[in-house]
Amino acid sequence: MGATAALWVSIVLGGVAQILLKRGINGMGAVGSVRSPRWWIGLLGSGWIWAWAFSFTVATALWLLAISQLNISYAYPLLSASYVFVAVLSRLFLGEKIPWQRWTAIAVISLGVILIVRH
Amino acid sequence: MAEQTIPSLRATTLTNSPGKTAASRMSHVPEIAALSAVAFAAAGHLLIKYGLNSLQAATIPHGFVTRILNCLLQPAVAGGLAVYAIGTVLWVCAVSKREISYIFPLSALNYVVVGVFGRLLFGEAIPNSRWLGISVVVLGVVLMQWRGREDL
Numbered sequence: 432m433g434a435t436a437a438l439w440v441s442i443v444l445g446g447v448a449q450i451l452l453k454r455g456i457n458g459m460g461a462v463g464s465v466r467s468p469r470w471w472i473g474l475l476g477s478g479w480i481w482a483w484a485f486s487f488t489v490a491t492a493l494w495l496l497a498i499s500q501l502n503i504s505y506a507y508p509l510l511s512a513s514y515v516f517v518a519v520l521s522r523l524f525l526g527e528k529i530p531w532q533r534w535t536a537i538a539v540i541s542l543g544v545i546l547i548v549r550h
Numbered sequence: 551m552a553e554q555t556i557p558s559l560r561a562t563t564l565t566n567s568p569g570k571t572a573a574s575r576m577s578h579v580p581e582i583a584a585l586s587a588v589a590f591a592a593a594g595h596l597l598i599k600y601g602l603n604s605l606q607a608a609t610i611p612h613g614f615v616t617r618i619l620n621c622l623l624q625p626a627v628a629g630g631l632a633v634y635a636i637g638t639v640l641w642v643c644a645v646s647k648r649e650i651s652y653i654f655p656l657s658a659l660n661y662v663v664v665g666v667f668g669r670l671l672f673g674e675a676i677p678n679s680r681w682l683g684i685s686v687v688v689l690g691v692v693l694m695q696w697r698g699r700e701d702l
Contacts, residue, residue, distance in 0.1 A: 432614065449645075449650055449654050450650065452642070452645055452650075453645055453649075453650040456642065456645055456646045459646075464646070465642070465643045465646050474642075491631075492618050495598065495602070495618065495621050495622075495627075496614075496617065496618060496621075498599070498602065499602050499605065499610075499617075499621060503599070507661075511658075513654075514654060514655040514658065517650060517651060517654045517655075518651040518654075518655075521649065521650045521651040522651070525649075525650065527649045527650065527651050529651050532693065532696050533651060533652060533694065535693060536655065536690050536691070536693035536694035536696070537651070537655050537690070537694075538690075539686060539687075539689055539690030539693055540655045540658045540686075540687055540690030540691065540694070541655075541658075541690075542686055542690075543658065543661075543683050543684070543685070543686030543687030543688075543689070543690055544658050544661060544683070544687060545683070546679060546680075546682055546683030546686055547661045547665065547680050547683030547684060547687065548661070548683070549679070549683075
């Protein structure tokens with residue numbers, strides 16, 4: 432796999448991973464909170480969490496592969512796409528209602544990230 | 551102006567979400583957990599990058615899996631991943647209390663932390679364009695508190 436392909440797969444999979452994590456945690460609703468050990472043990476029994484762990488690991492490995500070969504100032508700006516991507520997926524698959532103020536904030540944050548890493 | 555607008559809009563939001571106690575709505579614990587997670591992730595990133603920089607180009611193997619294993623076996627890369635794991639636990643805590651479309655963009659503060667610490671620890675010069683970007687990210691995070699922040 433080429434470095435650029437690895438970078439893009441890493442970004443998409445990283446976004447999907449956040450959705451899987453949130454879906455797994457949402458499914459834990461009735462089992463108390465992060466303060467209880469039962470919550471964490473229960474979390475380990477969730478298939479969503481294992482899907483998250485897998486996606487996250489593969490995304491991280493691909494990210495390491497990509498940045499070991501690409502200039503970081505090229506790789507990092509593309510990560511800003513993931514904020515919009517996660518918001519769209521959270522709306523489609525988790526039913527999150529995103530007020531326009533939050534879309535505005537997401538757009539501003541993405542713009543800021545592009546400005547930081549662009550030369 | 552923004553400072554005056556934000557609290558009033560947040561108050562409107564809160565009255566529209568019954569069933570939550572005032573304490574859980576006003577708590578900043580998830581935000582603090584998210585920021586701590588970001589700081590750990592940033593420290594992890596710096597260690598990982600340091601470890602990758604120490605790889606000799608001539609000794610990088612060609613196979614896909616062996617190349618990844620070669621990266622992971624660098625002590626600084628492995629240590630960076632461990633620090634990153636601590637950040638992940640804090641991240642799970644934050645995600646459990648907030649919507650993902652709200653909390654995930656806050657991870658962009660990573661760039662702010664890396665930029666500021668790069669200057670403080672390594673004396674890296676930060677060009678004006680980067681300060682501009684850092685300011686815009688911080689502005690976005692502040693904007694996110696304006697109706698962006700809602701409990702489950």
